[in-house]
Amino acid sequence: MPTLKFAVLAGDGIGPEVMTEALRVLAHVARQENLRLEPTAAEVGGIAIDRHGRALPDSTLRTCEAADAILFGSVGGPKWEKLPPKEQPERAALLPLRQHFTLFANLRPGLLYRELADASPLKSERIPDGIDVLCIRELTGGIYFGRPKETTTLADGDLQAVDTMVYRRSEIERITGIAITAARSRRRKLCSVDKANVLETSVLWRKTVTAYVAQHAPDLELSHLYVDNAAMQLVRNPNQFDVLFTENMFGDILSDEMACVCGSLGMLASASLGAGKNSLGLPFGLYEPAGGTAPDIAGRGVANPCAQILSAALMLRYSFGLEKPAARIEAAVKQAVTGGARTADIAFGQKAVGTAAMADAVIAHLSAD
Numbered sequence: 001m002p003t004l005k006f007a008v009l010a011g012d013g014i015g016p017e018v019m020t021e022a023l024r025v026l027a028h029v030a031r032q033e034n035l036r037l038e039p040t041a042a043e044v045g046g047i048a049i050d051r052h053g054r055a056l057p058d059s060t061l062r063t064c065e066a067a068d069a070i071l072f073g074s075v076g077g078p079k080w081e082k083l084p085p086k087e088q089p090e091r092a093a094l095l096p097l098r099q100h101f102t103l104f105a106n107l108r109p110g111l112l113y114r115e116l117a118d119a120s121p122l123k124s125e126r127i128p129d130g131i132d133v134l135c136i137r138e139l140t141g142g143i144y145f146g147r148p149k150e151t152t153t154l155a156d157g158d159l160q161a162v163d164t165m166v167y168r169r170s171e172i173e174r175i176t177g178i179a180i181t182a183a184r185s186r187r188r189k190l191c192s193v194d195k196a197n198v199l200e201t202s203v204l205w206r207k208t209v210t211a212y213v214a215q216h217a218p219d220l221e222l223s224h225l226y227v228d229n230a231a232m233q234l235v236r237n238p239n240q241f242d243v244l245f246t247e248n249m250f251g252d253i254l255s256d257e258m259a260c261v262c263g264s265l266g267m268l269a270s271a272s273l274g275a276g277k278n279s280l281g282l283p284f285g286l287y288e289p290a291g292g293t294a295p296d297i298a299g300r301g302v303a304n305p306c307a308q309i310l311s312a313a314l315m316l317r318y319s320f321g322l323e324k325p326a327a328r329i330e331a332a333v334k335q336a337v338t339g340g341a342r343t344a345d346i347a348f349g350q351k352a353v354g355t356a357a358m359a360d361a362v363i364a365h366l367s368a369d
């Protein structure tokens with residue numbers, strides 16, 4: 001019986017509420033598919049600051065190191081917003097985790113079911129079949145990490161700040177490889193986004209992507225867009241894209257734009273894949289909802305657990321190589337939502353169900369399939 005060893009970092013706000021439901025769905029699938037789950041819970045974020053004085057305690061990091069994947073909730077909230085930026089939950093927990101495990105590829109499926117088209121700010125006639133785009137963001141390079149990164153006082157007394165955008169060819173090839181693999185399991189279309197008309201890093205990006213795809217995936221359709229145009233095209237006609245991939249800062253912005261176009265954050269999952277392999281020889285990864293801790297609804301049992309449940313499905317697919325149970329969970333979420341089970345964020349005048357009832361509906365569809 002395959003054993004799934006993963007760290008469970010529920011975090012703050014709605015994190016523990018939606019995590020409970022994702023674990024319940026996983027337990028159900030594990031029983032059906034004959035899998036052994038070995039989740040280990042550890043504290044992260046605000047709760048870890050309160051109890052251990054740090055957002056990412058060493059004990060939590062060790063739990064993650066001993067696992068094959070991390071199922072992450074979300075961290076932060078008003079209680080910790082007065083702390084110095086460096087100590088705040090997101091920055092002091094997520095960034096070190098990304099760096100420690102070299103989580104270089106952030107995959108965000110932008111998925112909007114046709115039945116939820118009203119959740120999108122786009123006119124529904126523009127998205128008659130909903131939205132299905134995968135946005136891949138390079139996560140460990142570029143301007144967020146390049147050196148020098150400093151503010152200096154100039155001789156004339158003026159202040160000057162510098163950030164440095166750096167990319168190596170090997171980093172670009174690595175993320176292109178991920179995009180290729182993803183496109184092969186989808187509609188086989190790649191769109192690489194850069195700013196090659198202005199930036200040196202983008203010139204290298206475009207050259208490298210072109211050569212790498214020609215060598216490793218000549219069967220895939222490859223296009224290139226400047227980032228400003230990509231931002232427009234995403235709202236004009238998101239479904240022209242299948243797999244959209246880009247560097248760190250452009251991806252930060254485009255993936256949030258895509259999340260907005262897709263409607264509720266409560267439905268959007270993400271995977272951050274690492275450079276290292278886990279004990280199964282598959283990518284170590286961190287899997288989390290696209291949204292945050294939603295302090296406005298935390299503690300009320302009304303949060304949408306689907307993003308966390310879909311993140312668990314991504315974990316099965318990428319870190320455990322379990323495509324069938326992953327696809328079954330995704331199908332069950334879709335059937336539950338399109339069949340009428342709706343939390344408040346996606347109810348649009350229909351009767352809303354709570355967090356646990358939403359997961360119950362997913363489990364009912366898993367039982368029925």
Ligand code: NAD
Nearest residue numbers: 074075076077090265266291292293294296297303304345
């Ligand atoms: P948020 O994503 O928490 O909330 C934005 C809006 O989306 C809110 O109205 C919220 O109710 C709604 N929402 C989000 N997830 C939902 C769900 N599952 N079901 C129903 N509605 C949902 O963003 P914010 O308000 O900007 O941030 C709140 C806190 O979360 C901050 O402390 C922020 O730093 C933190 N945050 C953490 C992460 C992370 O851990 N990766 C990401 C984003 C924000």
